[in-house]
Amino acid sequence: GQAGQEHAGPGEGIGARARRKEDARHLHGRGCFTADIRMPGIQEVAFFRSPVAHARIRAREKPAALADSILFHDDLAGILPIVTRSTLPGYKLSEYPALAREKVRYVGEPVAICVAPTRAEAEDVAEQVSVEFEELPPVVSCAAGLAPGAALLHEQWGDNLFLETRSDNGIEAVAATAPVTVELALETARQTMHPMESRAILAFWDHRAGQLVVHMATQVPHLMRAGIAEFLGIPQAIVRVAPPDVGGGFGYKCVLMPEELAVAWLAWHRKAPFRWIEDRREHLVSGANTRQHEYRIRAYADRRGRLLGLDAEVTIDTGAYSVWPFTAGLEAAQAGGNLPGPYDLKAYRCHVRAVATNKPPFCPYRGVARPGVCFAIESVIDAVARAVGREGWEVRAENLVTAAAMPYTNVTGKHYDSGDYPASLDTARGMIGFEEFRAGPRRDARGRYLGIGFATYCEQTAHGTKVFASWGLPVVPGYDQAHVKLTPDGALEIKAGIHSFGQGLETTLAQVACTMTGVRLDDIRVTLGDTANTPFSTGAYASRGIVMVGGAVSRASEVVAARIKAIAAHLMQVRPEAVTFRDGRIHAGAASVSYAEVGHAWYTRPDQLPDGVDTGGLEVTEGYRPQVDTGLFSYGTHAARVAVDAETGQVEILDYCISEDCGRMVNPMIVEGQTFGGAGQGIGTALFEESPYDANGQPLASTLIDYLLPGPTEMPRFRIHHTETLSPYTAHGIKGVGEGGAIAPGAAIACAINDALAPLGAVLRALPASPERVLAAIAEAGGA
Numbered sequence: 075g076q077a078g079q080e081h082a083g084p085g086e087g088i089g090a091r092a093r094r095k096e097d098a099r100h101l102h103g104r105g106c107f108t109a110d111i112r113m114p115g116i117q118e119v120a121f122f123r124s125p126v127a128h129a130r131i132r133a134r135e136k137p138a139a140l141a142d143s144i145l146f147h148d149d150l151a152g153i154l155p156i157v158t159r160s161t162l163p164g165y166k167l168s169e170y171p172a173l174a175r176e177k178v179r180y181v182g183e184p185v186a187i188c189v190a191p192t193r194a195e196a197e198d199v200a201e202q203v204s205v206e207f208e209e210l211p212p213v214v215s216c217a218a219g220l221a222p223g224a225a226l227l228h229e230q231w232g233d234n235l236f237l238e239t240r241s242d243n244g245i246e247a248v249a250a251t252a253p254v255t256v257e258l259a260l261e262t263a264r265q266t267m268h269p270m271e272s273r274a275i276l277a278f279w280d281h282r283a284g285q286l287v288v289h290m291a292t293q294v295p296h297l298m299r300a301g302i303a304e305f306l307g308i309p310q311a312i313v314r315v316a317p318p319d320v321g322g323g324f325g326y327k328c329v330l331m332p333e334e335l336a337v338a339w340l341a342w343h344r345k346a347p348f349r350w351i352e353d354r355r356e357h358l359v360s361g362a363n364t365r366q367h368e369y370r371i372r373a374y375a376d377r378r379g380r381l382l383g384l385d386a387e388v389t390i391d392t393g394a395y396s397v398w399p400f401t402a403g404l405e406a407a408q409a410g411g412n413l414p415g416p417y418d419l420k421a422y423r424c425h426v427r428a429v430a431t432n433k434p435p436f437c438p439y440r441g442v443a444r445p446g447v448c449f450a451i452e453s454v455i456d457a458v459a460r461a462v463g464r465e466g467w468e469v470r471a472e473n474l475v476t477a478a479a480m481p482y483t484n485v486t487g488k489h490y491d492s493g494d495y496p497a498s499l500d501t502a503r504g505m506i507g508f509e510e511f512r513a514g515p516r517r518d519a520r521g522r523y524l525g526i527g528f529a530t531y532c533e534q535t536a537h538g539t540k541v542f543a544s545w546g547l548p549v550v551p552g553y554d555q556a557h558v559k560l561t562p563d564g565a566l567e568i569k570a571g572i573h574s575f576g577q578g579l580e581t582t583l584a585q586v587a588c589t590m591t592g593v594r595l596d597d598i599r600v601t602l603g604d605t606a607n608t609p610f611s612t613g614a615y616a617s618r619g620i621v622m623v624g625g626a627v628s629r630a631s632e633v634v635a636a637r638i639k640a641i642a643a644h645l646m647q648v649r650p651e652a653v654t655f656r657d658g659r660i661h662a663g664a665a666s667v668s669y670a671e672v673g674h675a676w677y678t679r680p681d682q683l684p685d686g687v688d689t690g691g692l693e694v695t696e697g698y699r700p701q702v703d704t705g706l707f708s709y710g711t712h713a714a715r716v717a718v719d720a721e722t723g724q725v726e727i728l729d730y731c732i733s734e735d736c737g738r739m740v741n742p743m744i745v746e747g748q749t750f751g752g753a754g755q756g757i758g759t760a761l762f763e764e765s766p767y768d769a770n771g772q773p774l775a776s777t778l779i780d781y782l783l784p785g786p787t788e789m790p791r792f793r794i795h796h797t798e799t800l801s802p803y804t805a806h807g808i809k810g811v812g813e814g815g816a817i818a819p820g821a822a823i824a825c826a827i828n829d830a831l832a833p834l835g836a837v838l839r840a841l842p843a844s845p846e847r848v849l850a851a852i853a854e855a856g857g858a
């Protein structure tokens with residue numbers, strides 16, 4: 075690794091199950107979220123939203139008395155549409171206006187922004203808006219969007235494709251000779267994301283600082299600053315993004331959406347505070363969407379089940395616009411690039427399309443494309459296993475990239491840095507009790523069918539600057555920085571522009587600094603996110619936080635530690651090499667000094683320090699990039715044991731085991747929380763969550779009665795096993811973990827259901843595995 079000398083804190087540094095610093099305020103209800111902020115004169119915002127999926131706007135009207143309380147697109151002087159650039163070949167730009175301009179393209183698209191002293195009054199104001207729509211045929215599926223003569227969302231494109239890519243390295247030769255061929259058509263449902271706190275923004279003009287201050291629920295404050303400035307047409311210097319507590323993000327809060335831009339415009343032009351808090355219904359019908367994929371796959375194998383080639387067509391129902399800054403091409407590009415998964419595959423042909431439809435746009439969501447991809451490839455593996463008459467796990471083992479092959483560059487050019495994928499499968503197989511299960515009955519006392527399924531995945535975490543550069547996203551650099559300071563009284567302050575919104579960075583960044591400086595965790599303060607007093611950051615997404623910012627904190631702490639040692643050595647009259655950190659003090663032989671004495675010496679009596687000791691002070695900003703800048707691959711295997719009721723289609727998870735490896739764990743308790751939380755969301759994807767649309771493009775899941783989120787009673791008791799294969803490329807060998815848990819559950823549970831239903835010959839084609847879909851699969855196979 076790249077880290078300097080480590081000084082493990084007293085059970086508090088890297089590797090410790092330290093209690094989370096952020097939990098005290100949250101458990102006592104003392105967090106401060108955007109909705110909690112009090113300020114005189116706040117105007118609350120509600121939106122008038124399109125009631126139709128696709129229409130030209132013929133006329134807009136508002137009562138004269140409400141002229142200042144209702145604003146349409148043309149009232150927002152100087153505002154620019156959100157345009158998300160990328161140099162991906164063939165990618166098409168969409169213009170996503172803050173308020174609809176000539177057309178609306180999904181139900182729920184904002185058409186007017188309405189203000190009043192309270193939200194309830196703002197909603198009443200919104201009732202006074204009247205808009206005349208000339209309806210156009212809605213495009214409600216990929217097939218409809220691709221059909222000749224389809225209505226066009228963005229007329230100037232000539233078709234409905236955000237992005238189409240093709241790659242092929244010799245599939246035809248394999249297809250001609252492969253002894254075994256399997257074909258699958260699979261799909262995953264559209265989902266919404268449901269962080270506990272929805273989107274939120276409070277913007278105002280700070281007359282003293284001369285800045286537009288934006289308190290918003292975001293994962294990427296420094297990127298939001300760039301976006302808001304760009305689309306308001308003002309310099310970044312007069313925009314300050316200062317996120318307060320953020321109640322979950324999951325990707326949903328790493329994009330700039332029209333509502334936020336419109337609220338920022340109001341505050342900028344009226345020099346007054348405006349706030350919008352997305353309510354649950356808005357989230358369900360007009361927030362960004364995710365996960366809806368279609369796959370047509372032909373896989374070629376030999377008679378042992380060794381994969382010879384994969385021929386895939388992937389189509390993503392991407393919604394109406396590109397969200398900023400990741401584009402509508404992200405999901406499709408990620409799906410095509412990640413489909414081979416952890417398997418050693420030589421021949422791969424892939425045709426990927428991101429289709430524009432009259433639905434809310436796609437945004438990244440925990441796992442980005444990989445939950446669908448994992449479901450697809452694991453379904454392929456089991457289909458091959460059935461075709462060659464072997465167990466699914468045997469065919470997995472036959473095809474997984476081995477530890478000996480690491481580092482391994484796969485068929486889509488991804489560089490798998492380290493790990494033992496087959497061992498993770500073995501571990502999960504042991505944990506779930508596969509052999510005992512196979513020796514036992516196939517049905518339980520209630521006649522339910524029993525099955526076990528596995529899903530092995532690998533996850534590119536913390537992709538670095540080269541990956542973002544290759545996507546040609548102009549505002550996403552991919553590196554990170556941190557500022558570390560020893561205070562005059564001997565505490566440590568960390569400032570970083572990344573934000574934490576549940577994932578625990580306030581604690582884990584402090585643990586890294588504790589390891590490097592020996593300062594106790596309780597004496598470390600972490601300030602995150604505020605663009606006014608943190609160094610530039612790419613932000614927290616793509617499971618990059620601890621690798622990138624942990625790396626930056628490690629480096630800055632290392633420099634500060636060396637200076638602490640130099641000063642302490644002088645105070646104790648020893649050589650710096652003799653100095654060590656232990657138990658929250660600084661030692662040399664029998665002598666010791668406190669951090670406060672060192673701080674005091676530097677800040678208040680520098681005259682007493684000899685030349686050469688005062689090398690730059692006790693405040694340091696460092697940037698960080700891993701040695702290999704294309705991401706670190708965490709991986710794991712999920713194993714699920716299920717019971718399927720063939721009469722009702724009901725699925726029960728009986729046992730769920732996870733074997734995972736994210737390199738060196740900074741805090742194993744947080745890694746477990748991350749993995750279980752992600753797996754919980756994955757169980758939503760596997761069994762419950764879907765946001766369907768009718769033929770008119772109307773969303774059918776507009777309340778949490780229609781949209782089923784898993785709760786505590788749906789959660790199995792997860793069992794987990796950790797392996798720590800250090801990444802050769804990062805400080806301390808750390809890899810990311812934030813998304814991994816969410817990737818495999820859909821696949822593992824689907825494979826378990828298929829195993830259970832094998833006696834009936836039924837195979838699940840779609841997620842979630844709702845009772846309807848399970849019964850359909852059974853019926854398709856000829857019934858129970």
Ligand code: MCN
Pocket residue numbers: 269321322323324325439440441575576577578579582583613614615616617618619620621736737738739740741742744745748751808809810811812813
């Ligand atoms: N961690 C660790 N040891 C490792 C890897 C990670 O202790 N080897 C810890 C980290 O220190 C951090 C947490 O696990 O506290 C997640 O770290 P990382 O994988 O670097 O992810 P990020 O900080 O970049 O967070 C974003 C990531 C993503 S992309 C999604 S989506 C997601 C996730 O984190 N959203 C979350 N986890 C979430 N957890 C909560 N509670 N809420 C969200 O919105």
Ligand code: SMO
Pocket residue numbers: 293323324325326328438439440441442614615616617813
């Ligand atoms: S979807 Mo996570 O914010 O990369």
